[in-house]
Amino acid sequence: MKKTKKMILKPLTRIEGHGQIEIFVSKDEVSRVNFSMLDYRGINRILIGKKISEVPRLVSKICGFCSAAHIVASCQAFEKALDREPTYASALLRQLIMLGETITSHMIHFTYMALPDLLSLASASQENNIILNRSEIFIKASKLISIGKNLVEIVGGRAVQPVSIIIGGMSKLLTEKEINLLKRNLKSGISIIKFFLNFTQEIIEKIDDTTREMFELKSPLYMGLQKDGSYSFYDGSFKITNEDRETLTTFDVNDYDKFIIDNKINTSRFTSPSIQEREISLLVGPLARYHVINEYGVYEVHEILKDFLKWDENILFSNILRLIEILVCLYKGLLILDNAEINKEQQPVFVTPSKVKYNNAFSAVEAPRGTLIHYYSVNDDMVVDDAKIYVPTELNTLSIHKILNRTCKEEFSNNKSLDSVQETAKLIVRSFDPCISCSSVTYRKL
């Protein structure tokens, strides 16, 4: 009789939220590996029946790491529904908050999850415990986390779950003093992040080819927001590219559900035979953003990236790209703070929603972990009739599963060690930086 042994790794606590990995072993091989979320909070459903003015605050409670992305996405959707654009200064301030959140979120992931993993993969194990030993490196990382936090706090009113982003604009403007303080802060971050880029490049170069191969994605499709080919996290349109950087399609945010159904590609929208043939996995996040854009808008970033060409399809490369994005965020932040328009308004603009023009609205932003989509159906009383929130981790589900299964099976057939399969499985899941808090919006047994 065929006997299947199930091994459950849980809880995985070195990720955002609660997840588990199940490894099924039958006879002498790993037959299946599953990654699943262990929490359900159903914020999606809570939103139904609420006035739109309540929603930004409610969605900020979806996730403690990327609340600004959720708040901005909800405000943008309602602004579309009301046909009311936020002022230019408001848009700049919102972007500052999102940049701060990205810096903090990426740096927390890098410090607590990625760096220890990369060090162990590069067999530099003596340096493995950098966090608990409070090394110089950890102090530097904490400084960057703090720079991001201060940016969110000063522009957003609070460090975690900012409150100043409201439908129609911003409730708080920046003073000259705050602008100068933030400029100093961001400038001081540039040398730190460059240190981390060099440091991490040295580590990643020590990773051998066999290990690197384990983290190869094998031709997923990359999806992300972009604006005329440039890096954009606040607005723009969607682009989907393949492994050869060919653009398969670009589409408007409003058409999201025509192209992506149930977090998967709607194959009927694509003419390319290669898409019809296989089960296509989609990837969003730093690696996907890297693939869908032509430029980050910061020249020196592209110089650094030239050293990583062989890592193009590797999920571990996301770790370098998170650092690259932090550098881009620092420069972009400085550019915004230098923009005279930022405090041209005398007073913050409050909008009292009075009339819904479009009853259905989609919005999308790039959250730290990837493309985040909000959809609302709003009735004429400004009440939400339906809400759907599509989060990056769910869009990445198939990609995570594919690589988990392929690599764990190979690992077991090579080493026959379940311990190493377990370790590998954890490393893979963490390299995607999954966010279970966000995924607990809706429930999906994977």
Place this chain on the structure above:
Amino acid sequence: MKPKILVTSLTSCNGCLTSIIELDIFPELLESVDFIFPLIEDNDNIDNCDIALIEGSVSQEEQKEELLEIRRKAKKVIALGTCAISGGITSLSDEIDPIPINDIIEIDGFIPGCPVPTEFLGNTLMALLNGERVKLSPKNLCSECELRPDNGFKSKIKVDKLIPEKMPFECFLHENVLCLGPITRAGCKAKCIKANIPCEGCMGPIVPDFMSNIVNFFSSIEVSEDIKTSDIYTKFRRTKSYVKTG
């Protein structure tokens, strides 16, 4: 010997956990404290510890077991944030029923806020490490609010909106906007109000008997019929009681 702090996250957004990581004193704390922290290691063992900080509410059977085990192993158990204290945001759900941790185990204190304000959290952690109890302000938010009226509240306060329509020049309540400052505990330095957003009450009530507190407050102000039946009603309405009109 270093004190040992266990940090655990139940059903939550991880916002209180983020607040701990983002503390300016976190690097120093890591040096002086033996932390068992979710993001730092995959921990499934609950060790003996001096202080357990628990974020999130209970929404699964397994979490009850986990809590009981923590209670057995920890000298002090502290509820961290609104979800752990009273259920938090998911209390609005009609699908899950979040249980405050205090309903399952006895706790030795709580640090309120959604999420816990960083400065208040930092000070409280230092106090706990010195063997003190969690010190909560006995005053209301108005005591630390810059918009507090110098000569006390007007005798007749009328409220007809939940969301301000302009930047406030005086107390939100004097500008007819509902602000829960008078019945909310101080400790957050009124950060939302500084950002021109009225208090939503996330620091929780000052007195244990919150119901009489809130009833007194609402009987002392005049709330327009319109927001009673519309804005305030929809704010707390459960999804299942909502019938789509469109």
